[in-house]
Amino acid sequence: MRLSRKAAGFVAAATLFTVVVPAAAAVASPRSTCYGGRVCLYAGFDYNRGQIDHWRDFIKDDSDLSxxxxxxxxxxxxxxxxxNETSSVRNRVGxxxxxxxxxxxxxxxxxFTHNSNDxxxxxxxxxxxxxxxxxxxxR
Structure with a gap:
C-alpha cells in the first residue's frame, strides 16, 4: 500500500508528536508508616496506595467514629x-x-496486636x- 505525499507527511508529523508516558507507580501515603504510640486508619486499601489519601491516627478509644x-x-x-469508611489499619500503639x-x-x-498491619x-x-x-x- 502506497501513501500519498499528504498522508505520509501526516504520519511523519504524528510520529514526531507521539509522547510515551510511563505508568505512574502507585505510591503509599506518606503517613502509611504510622508513628509509634498510635493506631492509624486509612480510607483506602494498602494504606491508601494509589488512592485518595484520607487517614487518621488514634492514641485512645473512640466509641463512635461518626x-x-x-x-x-x-x-x-x-x-x-x-x-464505615476504613479499609486498612496499622497498630503501633503498644x-x-x-x-x-x-x-x-x-x-x-x-x-490487631501491637505492630500488626492489615x-x-x-x-x-x-x-x-x-x-x-x-x-x-x-488506654
Missing part, C-alpha cells in the same frame, strides 16, 4: 466522615486494638468500610 472526619495528606480536615462494626463497641469486630480489611470479620468504633486495650 463524629470524626478523615484528614487529608496535608493534615487538613477532609470534611468526610470516617464512619497493645492490642479492636475495630468494631457499630458504635459503642458492638457488632462484628477484629483485633492493608485489606475485607478479609477480616470487621470487613471493608464497616468500622464505627476503635477500642485500644491499654
Amino acid at each position: 463524629d470524626n472526619n478523615w484528614l487529608n495528606w496535608d493534615f487538613s480536615n477532609s470534611w468526610h466522615s470516617m464512619d 497493645c492490642s486494638v479492636t475495630l468494631w462494626q457499630h458504635a459503642e463497641f458492638t457488632g462484628a469486630h477484629s483485633t 492493608g485489606f480489611l475485607a478479609n477480616n470479620a470487621i470487613g471493608n468500610n464497616r468500622t464505627s468504633a476503635i477500642d485500644i486495650w491499654c
Whole structure:
C-alpha cells in the first residue's frame, strides 16, 4: 500500500508528536508508616496506595467514629466522615486494638496486636468500610 505525499507527511508529523508516558507507580501515603504510640486508619486499601489519601491516627478509644472526619495528606480536615469508611489499619500503639462494626463497641469486630498491619480489611470479620468504633486495650 502506497501513501500519498499528504498522508505520509501526516504520519511523519504524528510520529514526531507521539509522547510515551510511563505508568505512574502507585505510591503509599506518606503517613502509611504510622508513628509509634498510635493506631492509624486509612480510607483506602494498602494504606491508601494509589488512592485518595484520607487517614487518621488514634492514641485512645473512640466509641463512635461518626463524629470524626478523615484528614487529608496535608493534615487538613477532609470534611468526610470516617464512619464505615476504613479499609486498612496499622497498630503501633503498644497493645492490642479492636475495630468494631457499630458504635459503642458492638457488632462484628477484629483485633490487631501491637505492630500488626492489615492493608485489606475485607478479609477480616470487621470487613471493608464497616468500622464505627476503635477500642485500644491499654488506654
